[in-house]
Amino acid sequence: MTLVGQSIEEFRGTVRAWLEANVPTSTDGLAPGELLDVAKRFQAGLYDAGLAGITWPAEFGGQGHTAAEQQALDEQAARFDLPTSPFRIGMGMCGPTLLDLGTPEQKARHIRPLLRGEEIWCQLFSEPGAGSDVASLQARASRDGDAWVVNGQKVWTSGAQWSDFGALLARTDPDVPKHRGLTMFIVDMHSPGVTVRPLRDMTGRAPFNEVYFDDVRLPADAVIGEVDAGWQAAVTMLGHERVSIGGSVRQRTDPLGFAGLVELARDKGCASDPVVRGELAQLYAAERALSLFNTRLQQEAAAGSPPGARGSVAKLAGAMVLWRAVQTAGQVAGPETVAWETDDARAGELATAINATPASSIAGGTNQVQRNIIGERILGLPKEPGSDRDIPFRELKVGTQRRS
Amino acid sequence: MQLVLDQQQQELRTAVRKFLADHSPPERVRAVMDGSDVTDGYDRELWRRLATELGLVGLVVPEQHGGSGAGHVERCVVAEELGRVLTPVPFLASAVLAVDTLLALDDVAAQAELLPQLASGDLVGAVAVAEPGGSWYTAATGTTASMRDGTWVLDGCKTHVVSGDVAEFVLVHARTPEGTGWFLASGDAPGLRRTPLRTLDPTRQLSRLDFAATPVRPLAGDAAAVLAAVTDRAVVALAAEQVGGMERVLEMTTEYAKVRVQFGRTIGSYQAVKHGCADMYSAVEQACSALRYAAWTADHDTAQLPLAAALAQVVVSPAYFQATADTVVLHGGIGYTWEHDAHLYYKRAKTSELLFGSGEQQRQRLADRLGI
Numbered sequence: 001m002t003l004v005g006q007s008i009e010e011f012r013g014t015v016r017a018w019l020e021a022n023v024p025t026s027t028d029g030l031a032p033g034e035l036l037d038v039a040k041r042f043q044a045g046l047y048d049a050g051l052a053g054i055t056w057p058a059e060f061g062g063q064g065h066t067a068a069e070q071q072a073l074d075e076q077a078a079r080f081d082l083p084t085s086p087f088r089i090g091m092g093m094c095g096p097t098l099l100d101l102g103t104p105e106q107k108a109r110h111i112r113p114l115l116r117g118e119e120i121w122c123q124l125f126s127e128p129g130a131g132s133d134v135a136s137l138q139a140r141a142s143r144d145g146d147a148w149v150v151n152g153q154k155v156w157t158s159g160a161q162w163s164d165f166g167a168l169l170a171r172t173d174p175d176v177p178k179h180r181g182l183t184m185f186i187v188d189m190h191s192p193g194v195t196v197r198p199l200r201d202m203t204g205r206a207p208f209n210e211v212y213f214d215d216v217r218l219p220a221d222a223v224i225g226e227v228d229a230g231w232q233a234a235v236t237m238l239g240h241e242r243v244s245i246g247g248s249v250r251q252r253t254d255p256l257g258f259a260g261l262v263e264l265a266r267d268k269g270c271a272s273d274p275v276v277r278g279e280l281a282q283l284y285a286a287e288r289a290l291s292l293f294n295t296r297l298q299q300e301a302a303a304g305s306p307p308g309a310r311g312s313v314a315k316l317a318g319a320m321v322l323w324r325a326v327q328t329a330g331q332v333a334g335p336e337t338v339a340w341e342t343d344d345a346r347a348g349e350l351a352t353a354i355n356a357t358p359a360s361s362i363a364g365g366t367n368q369v370q371r372n373i374i375g376e377r378i379l380g381l382p383k384e385p386g387s388d389r390d391i392p393f394r395e396l397k398v399g400t401q402r403r404s
Numbered sequence: 405m406q407l408v409l410d411q412q413q414q415e416l417r418t419a420v421r422k423f424l425a426d427h428s429p430p431e432r433v434r435a436v437m438d439g440s441d442v443t444d445g446y447d448r449e450l451w452r453r454l455a456t457e458l459g460l461v462g463l464v465v466p467e468q469h470g471g472s473g474a475g476h477v478e479r480c481v482v483a484e485e486l487g488r489v490l491t492p493v494p495f496l497a498s499a500v501l502a503v504d505t506l507l508a509l510d511d512v513a514a515q516a517e518l519l520p521q522l523a524s525g526d527l528v529g530a531v532a533v534a535e536p537g538g539s540w541y542t543a544a545t546g547t548t549a550s551m552r553d554g555t556w557v558l559d560g561c562k563t564h565v566v567s568g569d570v571a572e573f574v575l576v577h578a579r580t581p582e583g584t585g586w587f588l589a590s591g592d593a594p595g596l597r598r599t600p601l602r603t604l605d606p607t608r609q610l611s612r613l614d615f616a617a618t619p620v621r622p623l624a625g626d627a628a629a630v631l632a633a634v635t636d637r638a639v640v641a642l643a644a645e646q647v648g649g650m651e652r653v654l655e656m657t658t659e660y661a662k663v664r665v666q667f668g669r670t671i672g673s674y675q676a677v678k679h680g681c682a683d684m685y686s687a688v689e690q691a692c693s694a695l696r697y698a699a700w701t702a703d704h705d706t707a708q709l710p711l712a713a714a715l716a717q718v719v720v721s722p723a724y725f726q727a728t729a730d731t732v733v734l735h736g737g738i739g740y741t742w743e744h745d746a747h748l749y750y751k752r753a754k755t756s757e758l759l760f761g762s763g764e765q766q767r768q769r770l771a772d773r774l775g776i
Contacts, residue, residue, distance in 0.1 A: 262776060277771035278764060284774055285694075285718040292693035296407040303408060313686045368675070374685050375678035379658045382673040 011069055015076040018049050023080045036162055039083045043117025046084075053091075053115040056099065061112030067302035071295070081253055089159055090114045090121030092244025094167045097184075097237040101225040106186065110165070122163035123241075124154045124187065124211060125234065129399020132369050134169070135178045135231060136388075136398045139213060141170035141185065148172075148185065148218040150193075153210065156363070160196045160209040163189045167237065168213075169230050174394040181393055182230030184237075185222045192216070203355040238365065242311035243297070245318060245364045255350040256325035256357070258284045264346070265332045279328045286321045290314065309377035316370040319360040326357050405705070407696040413481055420485040423458060428491040430745055436492045437606045437748075445570055445600070445609045451493045455525025461499045462523025464507070470520035476637065476702035480644035480695065487648030490607045490748055494528045497567035500641040501634060502529025505575045508633040509586060509625035518573070518588075530571035532562035532613055533631065540564075540635065541761045541769070547578040549587050549620060556622050557595075558587055558615040564759070568611030569600045576613075576620065577631060584627040587620040594618065605755040607748060636713040639760055640698045643716040646724040646756050647695045650688045653731040653749050657681055660735055680734050687723040694719040714770040722763060725753040 006014065022045055024038055046052045054070045056062020063069070084091075095114050098106055113119040130137040139152025150170055160166070166187045173181030187194070193216035198206035225233040254260055262280055265271040271280075294314055297307045307314075329350055330337050337354070340347035361367045375381040388396050409417065427450055436447050455461040463479045465471020479499070486495055503522055506515050506529075521527040534540045535547060547560030558578055568574065574596075576587045589596060595618035601610050658681050661672030671677045698716035701709040728750040732739040739746040757763065 262774075265776075271776055274764075274768060277776050278767040280776055281718060281767040281770040281774065285715055285770065288715055289690040289694045289719045292407065292697050293690050295405070296693045296696065299406070299408045310689070313689050316682075316686055317690060368679065371679040371682035372675065374682035375672070375675075379672075379678075379681055379685060381658065381661055381678050381681060382670055384673055384675065385669065 008068055008072055012072045012076060015051060015073050018051060019076055019080050024083055027083055035083065036086060039086050040117045042083050043087055047116040056111065056115065060107045061115055067298050071298060086120050086159060086162060087117055088244070089123055093123055093237050093241045094121040096240040097167065097233065098224065100236050101233055103221070105221065106224070119164040120159060120162055122157050122160045122166045122189070123237070124157060124166045124168040126156045127153060128155050132366055134234065135182065136396065137169060137171060138398060139170045141172050141183060141218070146220040148222065150213040150216040150218060152213050155199065155210050156208050157211045158208045160189065160211050161198060165189060167224065169234050171393065173228055175392050177390055178388065178393045178396065179231045181228055182234070183227050184224040184230040184233040185218050186224060187216065187218060187222070201359070203352050239308065239311055241364050242315040243307055245315050255346065255353040256322060256329055258287050261325070261328055261332050268332065270332060276331055279331045283324055283328045286324050290317045290321055293317065309373050312370040312373040315364060316367055316374070319367055322357045322360050326354050329354065405697060405700050407693060407700065409481065413478060416478060417481045417485060420458070420460065420482055424485055424489050424491060427453070428489050433490050433492060433607060446492050446494055446567070450491065452525050454493060455523065461495070461525050463499065465503055465519050465523045469515060470523040476640060477699045479641060480699040483641045483644035484648035487645030488652040490649070490752060492607045494567035494570060496638070496642065496645070497530045497571060498522055498528045500638050501531035501566065502575060504634045504637045505531050505586065505630060508630040509623050511624040514588060514623055527572040528567060528570055530565050530568045530574045531634065532565045532568065532574050532576045534562065534564045536561055536563050539761050539765065540759070541765050545579065547576065547615065549578040549580045549585060549622070552617070556587065556620050558589060558618045558620045561612065561614050563601070563612045564610045565613055567609055568613050569598050569609055574613065575623070577627065586623040586625060586627055586630060588623055589615070589618055589620045593620070603755070605751040607752060608755055632710070635760065636709050637702055639713045639717045640695070640702055642756055642759065643695045643698060643720040646720045646753065647688070647692050649749050649752060650691055650724050650727045653727050653746070654681070654684045654688050656746065657684065657731045657734050677734055680730055684727050684730055687727060691720045691723045711773045714766065714773050717760070717766045718770050721757040721766065725757050728753040
């Protein structure tokens with residue numbers, strides 16, 4: 001299907017019609033594997049309709065449209081709950097980074113299947129000893145002729161259980177200071193020596209994993225960007241991540257979203273209580289101010305000034321909105337927030353959402369890291385004196401362990 | 405929606421900022437505030453130049469009435485700049501409240517007579533709504549207009565009237581035997597006593613106006629609709645002023661954090677201070693986004709204006725005060741001195757936060773407009 005020559009209004013109409021016809025009505029009760037099938041079918045259809053990768057370059061399988069079309073699509077998509085969460089990391093982080101830094105061959109190989117949902121991506125940065133201080137990571141990639149051999153462990157890897165590829169950050173030179181000896185690679189997650197183990201989070205679910213690498217061989221053309229320039233590649237990807245997280249559309253059925261909580265308040269008969277009304281208004285204001293900020297960032301990007309570190313504002317604000325929502329939810333749901341009848345599915349979903357809230361203040365860089373980024377990169381405040389910046393990596397203390 | 409300023413609007417901002425940097429430096433603001441320079445309570449000479457040289461007072465006044473026929477986005481750009489430097493001129497009273505009230509009324513004669521004089525800066529207008537014990541939102545219950553011997557007269561008391569002491573005329577919201585209405589009173593009308601109030605904010609004058617059989621002229625229009633329209637637009641213009649102030653205190657605090665040294669390094673390198681600045685930046689960005697949206701609706705989507713205005717108020721008002729409080733505290737002792745400008749922003753922010761209703765009233769108003 002071609003969309004060439006359409007006006008924005010026509011495009012918006014095309015999007016609406018397609019979404020109305022194709023968004024699955026309900027995915028409740030499906031097993032994770034079934035959900036993944038639904039997601040892949042949906043994404044393939046979206047791609048074939050010319051509605052995936054709106055602003056991505058056409059030569060690699062994107063649509064080559066402008067931010068205006070993207071905004072039109074986002075507006076329409078906000079009316080639905082799209083089953084696209086398995087593709088969030090590929091579409092929001094790995095794909096954009098490949099477009100920025102990848103070779104023409106890498107783009108030609110990976111972008112189209114990524115956009116069509118045929119291949120799922122994960123991000124392999126964090127380690128048990130390297131959280132906020134990602135650059136202190138210990139996974140090693142050693143040269144073996146033209147190829148590389150990877151050993152080490154990653155953790156908090158969302159979606160690794162169904163990923164086909166990962167963007168791996170590994171140490172290629174331990175004899176230089178920590179930021180200088182890193183390289184980013186494309187890893188085939190089906191390679192021999194890659195082991196994925198689910199990790200339960202505080203909600204009791206296991207959306208993320210530990211990933212172990214035992215003598216995993218990577219070809220020379222797996223490097224993203226330059227060898228030993230992995231930190232720059234990581235910063236590029238983390239920038240995309242913040243924009244992606246901060247700008248992500250709230251699910252309409254989000255139990256901690258304004259719309260869902262208004263509905264809950266009405267059903268519980270407390271929507272006219274001034275305290276509840278005030279709380280809901282405040283939550284709306286926080287949600288809307290953030291979404292308007294995201295729109296403003298998009299418009300500025302379309303006008304030629306990319307968001308840069310301001311993505312951290314969206315990321316931080318998004319986390320803070322959720323904390324406010326937890327407070328509002330308690331006001332609205334009252335005692336049923338903490339104990340509910342077995343058949344009250346909505347109360348169960350709210351409890352899970354409350355338990356999942358701290359993740360937003362940690363994943364993708366903690367709130368404290370975001371504030372450092374805003375303070376240093378946007379406001380130009382000086383860094384804390386670093387005791388480790390000029391010391392070769394192999395002489396550093398890392399994480400909670402002493403390096404042998 | 406358009407949340408980014410276009411080329412012309414950016415040029416307007418640059419020009420106004422430059423003009424105010426040259427003609428409204430902090431020492432001038434303080435001279436007016438102390439009454440050591442002028443005695444009118446505002447910078448009359450600067451006001452004249454803003455009106456005549458730059459044409460900023462009549463920005464939203466149609467060209468047929470001597471204005472420049474620009475939009476609310478442009479007026480917000482100007483308000484933002486005035487709010488940055490706390491210039492003591494009656495912009496909110498005259499270029500916002502009085503202009504908007506006249507525009508919202510159906511009184512062609514009053515528009516033709518007064519708008520050109522407002523735009524030229526020859527007259528300052530004020531708008532009187534709140535009464536003692538009430539607020540802007542619980543308007544006009546005690547002040548009454550009645551017909552006596554063939555003329556309309558006003559009796560009652562209005563308070564917190566912005567620039568009410570210096571205005572050449574006042575537009576008054578009052579009760580009549582047939583409902584509410586708007587009335588025009590001359591600033592020197594017989595039976596009108598104007599008393600400047602002691603104010604938290606020394607850069608913005610508020611007054612009490614007592615009316616005793618004061619002769620007034622009735623103005624044609626749907627009084628309630630006018631009040632609603634004026635309030636929404638004033639809230640947006642005030643939000644612009646507030647955002648300008650936020651931007652300025654963020655700059656002040658960041659600059660200071662880069663030069664002030666304690667324990668051997670600049671305080672901005674400590675996360676405790678850095679994170680305070682980062683939170684302020686985050687608040688400014690969101691406040692600015694809510695403001696830009698509200699200003700855009702005032703020009704292009706007035707059906708959404710009531711919601712957007714209430715939203716801007718709820719987002720911006722408490723955020724500005726928080727930013728100024730943090731500014732004083734992050735500066736430490738120097739920020740608490742009379743000599744430092746931090747307290748001027750703190751006082752302006754608290755005043756602006758409460759000028760059009762308390763925080764709770766603002767939230768309830770937003771809830772109303774959300775249909776909750």
